[in-house]
Amino acid sequence: MNDLITSKTLPLWAAARSIYGCAVECLTVKNSQSLIPRILPSGEFSFGTSLIFSPDSFVKVIEDGFALPQVRYLLSAPMSTFRSVINLARVGNAYRSASQMKEIYGILNGSLEAICSYLNHHLVAKKTFDEETLNTLTFEIKGMKRKWLIKMDDSNGWQVVACSPLQHASACLTFKDIEVAKNAALGALDSWLSLTNAEIILSGRIPLLDKFGYVSRIAQKEVPRPGR
Amino acid sequence: MKRIQSDLLFQNANRVIPTGIYGHMAPGAGLPLDFPHFCSSGKGARFTDVDGNEWIDFMCGFGAVLHGYRHETIEQAVQKQRESGSVFNQPHFLMVELAEKLVDLVDFADWAVFAKNGSDLTTWAIRVAREKTGKEYVIKAKGAYHGVDAWCDPGMGGRISSDREFILEFQWNNISQLESLLENYSNKVAALILTPYHHASFGPSELPSDDFWEQVEKLCKKYEVALVLDDVRCGWRLDDSGSHNYFGFSPDLAIYSKAMGNGYAISACVGRDEFRSSAADVFLTGSCWNDAYAFSAALASLQMSKENLVAKSVLEKGKYFCSKLEGIAQEFGIKLKMTGVPSMPYPWIEGDENLYQIQGLCKFAAAEGLYFHPHHNWFISNALSYEDLDQALFIAKKGFGKFIEQQ
Numbered sequence: 001m002n003d004l005i006t007s008k009t010l011p012l013w014a015a016a017r018s019i020y021g022c023a024v025e026c027l028t029v030k031n032s033q034s035l036i037p038r039i040l041p042s043g044e045f046s047f048g049t050s051l052i053f054s055p056d057s058f059v060k061v062i063e064d065g066f067a068l069p070q071v072r073y074l075l076s077a078p079m080s081t082f083r084s085v086i087n088l089a090r091v092g093n094a095y096r097s098a099s100q101m102k103e104i105y106g107i108l109n110g111s112l113e114a115i116c117s118y119l120n121h122h123l124v125a126k127k128t129f130d131e132e133t134l135n136t137l138t139f140e141i142k143g144m145k146r147k148w149l150i151k152m153d154d155s156n157g158w159q160v161v162a163c164s165p166l167q168h169a170s171a172c173l174t175f176k177d178i179e180v181a182k183n184a185a186l187g188a189l190d191s192w193l194s195l196t197n198a199e200i201i202l203s204g205r206i207p208l209l210d211k212f213g214y215v216s217r218i219a220q221k222e223v224p225r226p227g228r
Numbered sequence: 229m230k231r232i233q234s235d236l237l238f239q240n241a242n243r244v245i246p247t248g249i250y251g252h253m254a255p256g257a258g259l260p261l262d263f264p265h266f267c268s269s270g271k272g273a274r275f276t277d278v279d280g281n282e283w284i285d286f287m288c289g290f291g292a293v294l295h296g297y298r299h300e301t302i303e304q305a306v307q308k309q310r311e312s313g314s315v316f317n318q319p320h321f322l323m324v325e326l327a328e329k330l331v332d333l334v335d336f337a338d339w340a341v342f343a344k345n346g347s348d349l350t351t352w353a354i355r356v357a358r359e360k361t362g363k364e365y366v367i368k369a370k371g372a373y374h375g376v377d378a379w380c381d382p383g384m385g386g387r388i389s390s391d392r393e394f395i396l397e398f399q400w401n402n403i404s405q406l407e408s409l410l411e412n413y414s415n416k417v418a419a420l421i422l423t424p425y426h427h428a429s430f431g432p433s434e435l436p437s438d439d440f441w442e443q444v445e446k447l448c449k450k451y452e453v454a455l456v457l458d459d460v461r462c463g464w465r466l467d468d469s470g471s472h473n474y475f476g477f478s479p480d481l482a483i484y485s486k487a488m489g490n491g492y493a494i495s496a497c498v499g500r501d502e503f504r505s506s507a508a509d510v511f512l513t514g515s516c517w518n519d520a521y522a523f524s525a526a527l528a529s530l531q532m533s534k535e536n537l538v539a540k541s542v543l544e545k546g547k548y549f550c551s552k553l554e555g556i557a558q559e560f561g562i563k564l565k566m567t568g569v570p571s572m573p574y575p576w577i578e579g580d581e582n583l584y585q586i587q588g589l590c591k592f593a594a595a596e597g598l599y600f601h602p603h604h605n606w607f608i609s610n611a612l613s614y615e616d617l618d619q620a621l622f623i624a625k626k627g628f629g630k631f632i633e634q635q
Contacts, residue, residue, distance in 0.1 A: 128384055131370070134581065170582050192247045195260045196238050202256060204582045206603065207430055210256065214384045 004039040005121045011222040012055055013037070014117035015062055016045050018223065021113030021160065022091045025106035034084040035091065050077035051084035062224045065092050095225065104182045105146065111185040112139065112148055112160045115212070118219040119158035125215040134170035134205055137212060138163060141175045142201075171204035173212075187220045229595060231264070233278040238265045251376075252290055258601060259587065262594035270297030272611040275599075283599045284620050288607035291461050291572070294487035294542070295532055296611025302490050305528035306521050313520065320520035326527055330498050333530060334470045336478050337498035341507065343517050346460030346485040347375025349497040350421065352512055353481045354379075356499070357419035357454035360506035365417040367409055367453075370397040371428040374421060374458050382429075400426035400434050403443045410451045420448055421456040424471035425568060429604050430583065432576035433568025441477035448480075454503070457482040460495070464488060465542055465571045465607070468533045474569075492525035538610050539571070546570030546608040549617045556625045560632045562589070574605040588635075592627035600624075 005013050016037035023032035034048035046052045053061060091110075094103040118125045129135065135152040149163035175181035180199045183189040191213060194200040202209050238255070242248035248265070249255060255265060264277030273296055276282050288294065295302065309322070327340040343349050354366050366379070374380040378391040396413065398405040410417055422444070426434040448455040457479035459471050464487040466474035472482065481503060485495035499507060532538060550566035550573050557564035562585070563578035577585045583602060590602040598620055600606065612620075 124384075124387075168582070168584075190242065192255075193239065193242050196235060196248070196255050196265065198261055201261070203587055204584055205430065206256065206583070211384065 004041065004043070005117075007123070009039060009043070009055070010117065010121050011224065012045060012058055013039060013121070014114040014219060014223045015225070016047070016058070017117045018110035018114040018225075019047070019088065019091050020110075022094055022106035022110035023087060025109045026094045026102050027087055027090060031083070031087045031090075034080065034087050047088060048080060048084045050081040051088070059224055061088065061092075065089070098182055098186070101178065104178055104185070108139070108181055108185040109148065109160060111216075112150055114223050115216045115219050116150055116158040116160055118215050119152070122215070122218065125218060128211045128215060132208060132211070134208065136169035136171075137208055138167065138169040138172045139175070140172065141178055141181050144178075169204065171202070171206065171208040173209055174201040174203070176200070187225075229262075229264075229281050229597070230279040231281075234265045237278060241265070252604070257603065259591055259594055262591050263599070272296040272298075273609040273613075273616055281597065283597050284612075284616065284623070285599050285609060286606040286620075287599055287601055287604070288487075288609045289491060290604070291465075291486040291607045292489075293491045294464055294538060294607075294610055295490050295529060296609050297491070299490060299532075299611070301532055302492075302525050302528045305524045306492065309520050309524040315516050315519055319518040320523060322520050322523035322527065323518060326496075326523050329527060329530055330484075330496055333468070333534065334482065334498050335473070336480075336500055337482070338501040339504055339507065340496050340498045341512060342523075343495045343497075343512070343514055344493045344519075344522075345375070346458070346483060346495050347377055348514065348517075349483045349485070349495050350374045350456075350458055350460070351377045351379070352510060353456045353483055353497050353499075354419045354421060355510045356481065356497075356503055356507050357456060359510050360454060360503055361418040361452065363416050363418040363453075364394045365396055365413050366394060367396045367398060367406065367417055367420045369400040369422055369426055371431070372400070372423055372426060372458075373428065373461075374423075375460075401437045401440055403437075403440065403447075406444070407447055410447055410453065414451065417451060417453045419454045419456050420444065421458055423458045423460075424462045424466060424475055427461060427568055427572065427574065427605050431574075432565070433572075433574040433605055435568065436475055441475050445477050454481060455479045459483060460485045461605075462569070462572065464530070464533050464539060466539055466569055468537065468539045474539075488529060489522050489525045490529040492519075492522040494519070494522035494526050496526075536610075542571040542608045542610050543569065545610070545612055545614070545617060546573060548614065549608065549612075549621070552617075552621050553624060556621060556628060557589075559625075560628050562628065562632075564589075568605055571608045572605045573608075575600070575602070589628060589631050592631040592634075593624055595630075596623045596627045598623055598627065 020035050020037050023035040038046045040046055044052050044054055045058045094106050097103055098107055137150050139148040145165045147163040147165055149169060150160050152158045176199045238248050247254060266278045267275050268278050269276045273285050274282055275285050330340040331337045378387060379395050396409050398409055425436055457472055459482050462471040463484040470482060472479055481499040483497045488494055547570040550570050554564050554566055565576050566573035567576050568574045575586055580586055586602045590600045593600040
């Protein structure tokens with residue numbers, strides 16, 4: 001799998017992980033599983049077992065909301081393909097609407113998944129954390145129990161993992177409220193200003209968040225996102 | 229603390245300056261909701277922010293001010309020079325006077341050159357070492373700061389892979405690791421660049437082990453490596469003739485800046501005679517580097533340091549302050565250790581690797597008007613009187629108490 005993620009395929013791979021990350025928050029477990037992404041040796045992107053797109057079609061799916069999947073799978077497994085298509089559309093709607101709590105959680109989770117893909121596969125991003133030994137970061141919304149933890153371990157690389165409300169990481173980024181969290185995840189927040197007007201509060205090992213911010217800006221520039 | 233103008237100004241800054249404020253003074257590097265973003269004036273050991281709040285200062289313009297803000301003697305020297313001018317077609321004659329002063333002050337120095345910032349000359353010095361030795365590699369301590377150039381900057385952007393192709397690192401105080409590098413890169417290392425002691429940000433400072441400098445000197449001689457001392461931050465705060473005297477060693481080249489001009493931008497590199505012809509062959513210039521105001525400020529500052537034994541004074545004041553502050557912290561059950569040298573202590577709390585506690589402590593201190601930085605070594609200004617220090621300790625006690633209450 002890793003061999004298939006190159007500098008050329010990484011933006012779309014991160015987008016695929018982001019879609020799955022959003023699905024995990026917005027959809028049922030079964031439905032989110034229909035969007036587990038893979039890159040196939042052919043260079044195509046698959047969701048679940050049967051929804052497969054060429055890279056060009058996948059970009060169209062993200063940007064326009066619709067593209068034809070590869071017909072051969074559509075015909076051989078129409079039901080599971082159909083389920084994946086519906087779920088993909090639901091995720092697209094979550095990005096476009098971004099109004100319900102679970103949709104915002106989804107976008108935030110999706111955005112962290114995309115950044116983790118960059119941390120794992122982008123040459124510059126990987127190097128950025130080379131010398132760090134304390135590699136856990138939490139993201140939280142003030143007044144809410146829900147937290148997101150991203151961490152690095154040797155076997156799995158960087159990943160978004162479940163996090164208890166009491167868990168303390170090496171560094172923590174707190175959003176002032178759900179609206180700020182949404183804007184941050186959609187790349188619509190001025191990070192420098194938000195630091196000084198308390199929309200975002202950083203604590204703990206600041207260099208980790210600094211590096212994370214740098215990688216997130218690289219990802220934000222490169223990863224296609226619905227509605228862009 | 230009142231905070232309206234600071235935030236308004238930052239909004240304006242953010243529109244016209246990338247990130248609003250960049251580098252080590254960027255809000256995110258300190259306490260963005262507690263420290264002011266902009267200052268308006270300073271006198272002695274206090275400064276006033278744009279909202280009119282007065283702060284007792286423990287950062288001294290991140291080390292650039294040693295004798296206190298707007299020190300009369302220095303301001304008078306600069307004022308006198310203003311009557312004649314600053315930058316001309318040829319250097320002002322004060323340049324020679326300052327070079328003579330440094331050669332006289334610094335025991336191993338046979339010559340001096342000038343620029344504006346530490347970076348200008350740390351980078352130039354390693355090029356001089358390369359020119360002299362004909363070798364490519366440079367060794368530095370892991371985590372040490374030597375400036376903003378691509379071979380050493382702590383940032384992330386704008387790098388290419390070749391930037392650090394010839395830079396090697398070892399862990400501070402790990403002599404065997406250093407020796408291995410020198411052995412593995414035998415006859416390829418031009419320079420070893422080090423600060424007098426390890427004063428990295430976001431972690432406790434580390435003093436050299438007992439025989440560190442002796443071993444370093446031996447290794448440099450054995451492997452014919454130029455020993456470059458980056459004395460930019462420590463210079464004139466440990467010893468009035470260069471920090472190598474404080475630790476008892478002798479480098480080949482040394483770079484000074486920060487305190488040297490007491491707030492007027494100037495840096496200097498001094499060196500041994502053996503490096504003179506190599507120094508002549510490495511191009512060096514800058515449009516405003518021959519700035520007579522800065523020369524006059526540096527001359528006055530160095531003179532004051534020597535006459536008033538300022539390094540000894542700030543070390544003593546720092547020692548007094550640090551031991552008292554540690555004691556106050558202890559009263560509240562906080563295991564605070566002021567690491568490094570007392571004139572530029574770094575506050576470290578045992579078990580606080582992630583820095584949450586020191587950030588909390590400095591926030592409460594800031595609310596009381598004390599500029600205690602949570603991530604960078606502090607600087608003791610010679611303008612701080614013992615009364616000022618006692619006042620700061622009294623306020624710190626109040627702040628620490630509130631911090632504990634909140635926990």
